[in-house]
Amino acid sequence: THVRAGYEIQRGSLILRSGVKESMAIKVSIVEDDDWIRENLATQISRTEGFVFGCAYRNGEDAVTQIPRESPDVILMDINLPKMNGIECVRKIKAVLPGVQILMLTVYEDSEKIFKSLLAGANGYLLKRTPQNEILEAIAEVHRGNSPMSGHIARKDGKPWAAQFG
Numbered sequence: 001t002h003v004r005a006g007y008e009i010q011r012g013s014l015i016l017r018s019g020v021k022e023s024m025a026i027k028v029s030i031v032e033d034d035d036w037i038r039e040n041l042a043t044q045i046s047r048t049e050g051f052v053f054g055c056a057y058r059n060g061e062d063a064v065t066q067i068p069r070e071s072p073d074v075i076l077m078d079i080n081l082p083k084m085n086g087i088e089c090v091r092k093i094k095a096v097l098p099g100v101q102i103l104m105l106t107v108y109e110d111s112e113k114i115f116k117s118l119l120a121g122a123n124g125y126l127l128k129r130t131p132q133n134e135i136l137e138a139i140a141e142v143h144r145g146n147s148p149m150s151g152h153i154a155r156k157d158g159k160p161w162a163a164q165f166g
Helices: 035-046 060-070 086-096 111-120 132-143 161-165
Strands: 002-004 007-010 013-016 026-031 051-057 074-077 101-106 124-127
Touching: 026 035, 026 060, 026 132, 035 051, 035 132, 051 060, 060 074, 060 086, 074 086, 074 132, 086 101, 086 111, 101 111, 101 132, 111 124, 124 132
Parallel strands: 026 051, 026 074, 074 101, 101 124
Antiparallel strands: 002 007, 007 013
């Protein structure tokens, strides 16, 4: 058995020390221009059982060109990115990887950005002030096919979010 940064190689399979095969773990990539947020999330993901950190990107253009080669299960996506905003990035990634799950992770709470993100193909919408353990839960939830949303967003202005458009 060979050990590598939290993994063991047993009979050709890469296995997390927890015993979970890497192929069963949720592979997560991050598109975020803020170094501190990006590095903090990457560290938390890589240290959590059942998750594998894929790659991180500082701008939308790099994400759009590199993510299809990497093929993560879930992407955490900021909206305000240099070179290409996160909403356009979602649209372009979903065009080539329709099965990838994308969670918006942003400071924006306005209904227009939420709506545009979901129309572009985002599967969920979280605020950056969401505690990290809840972000990890949301990653697992979106991977199972659900659409997590920060509670404050889901009940914006005291009513269900979707009711604002009806």
